[in-house]
Amino acid sequence: MTRQETETSDQDQARVEVSIPAPDPDLFRHTATDDLLRLLSDNPYEQFTIRQLGRLTENAAQSVKRAVDVLETNGIVTVSTEGNRRLVGINRTRVRKSDDPVLRIPQPEFHRPIRAALDRVRDEIGELQGALVFGSVARGRADRQSDIDLWVLTDDRTDQHRANELAKDLGEQRFDGDRYEFQILVETPESARGHGDRLEEVFADAITLVDSEELRDLKREVMSDA
Numbered sequence: 001m002t003r004q005e006t007e008t009s010d011q012d013q014a015r016v017e018v019s020i021p022a023p024d025p026d027l028f029r030h031t032a033t034d035d036l037l038r039l040l041s042d043n044p045y046e047q048f049t050i051r052q053l054g055r056l057t058e059n060a061a062q063s064v065k066r067a068v069d070v071l072e073t074n075g076i077v078t079v080s081t082e083g084n085r086r087l088v089g090i091n092r093t094r095v096r097k098s099d100d101p102v103l104r105i106p107q108p109e110f111h112r113p114i115r116a117a118l119d120r121v122r123d124e125i126g127e128l129q130g131a132l133v134f135g136s137v138a139r140g141r142a143d144r145q146s147d148i149d150l151w152v153l154t155d156d157r158t159d160q161h162r163a164n165e166l167a168k169d170l171g172e173q174r175f176d177g178d179r180y181e182f183q184i185l186v187e188t189p190e191s192a193r194g195h196g197d198r199l200e201e202v203f204a205d206a207i208t209l210v211d212s213e214e215l216r217d218l219k220r221e222v223m224s225d226a
Contacts, residue, residue: 014041014104017094023073030067035205038139040077040090041097042208046220047080047087056204056223082215105133106140110165112175113148117182118209120166125186127155130215132206139205147181153189153203153215160186189218191221196222 016037018027027033035057040048044046050068056059066192068088071077076094102115114133122128130153136142137149152163165186170182185202192199199222208215 014098015096016041016090017096020075021162022069023075024070026070026145027074030063030070032057032063032067033071035059036064036067036071037076037090039204040088041095042206043219044090044095045090045216046223047089048223049085049087052223053088056200066164101195101207104207105137107137107142109176109178110137110142110148110180113170113173113180113182114150114209116173116175117148117150117166117184118169120170120182121150121152121163122210124166125152125154125159125162128210129153129155129189129212130208131210134202134206138207144178147183150182150184150209151206152184152186152219153192153212154186155188156187157188157191184210189214192218193221196225197203200225 021128027034032053036053036059039053039057040046048056050061050064053059053068054064057064059067068077068086072079072088076091078089078091102111102118105111114137118131121131132151133149134151135149136146142148143189152159163186167182167184171179173179187199203219203223
């Protein structure tokens with residue numbers, strides 16, 4: 001037996017506490033588990049039906065049900081009933097998140113460029129009501145060819161023009177010697193409601209960087225229709 005070296009690189013990512021020994025040792029046996037935890041931890045005040053979770057995470061309902069059963073046994077999710085529906089939410093007492101949302105992004109090489117983009121968005125785009133990173137960067141599966149995809153909620157749809165300029169400027173900067181391609185999508189609450197189906201995919205695997213009541217209301221409306 002040897003002493004375990006201290007790891008610091010993952011300490012700021014979202015984490016859940018698990019009892020040892022685990023009440024159900026099959027905790028991570030199911031393929032849907034990671035997808036469910038990512039969605040539920042980014043939306044800690046929401047509850048979802050099994051059907052909604054299946055659609056939002058693109059997992060079969062039976063796979064979701066089996067994963068939820070194990071997560072509930074281990075106290076990581078809470079399940080309530082409403083008629084014949086099961087409503088699933090994260091157990092907020094088991095979730096630990098960094099106060100700095102950028103540090104929740106799994107791959108640290110993307111922290112500096114995303115922080116720079118977020119600072120520019122805050123400074124140069126109008127009334128910011130929310131911001132997310134989504135796609136492969138949010139999932140922790142990006143490579144050097146991956147775009148950094150940001151979604152921004154404002155009160156003015158014309159902010160898209162400025163966002164395009166920011167994306168171009170940021171793409172010309174170097175971060176630790178590397179350049180990154182940025183895509184910054186701008187929506188208002190009104191325009192976003194016009195294409196909720198597309199936003200389901202954005203919201204389902206996103207990491208929230210800037211939160212607000214307006215953003216939470218929009219996410220709830222879009223994902224409740226799943």
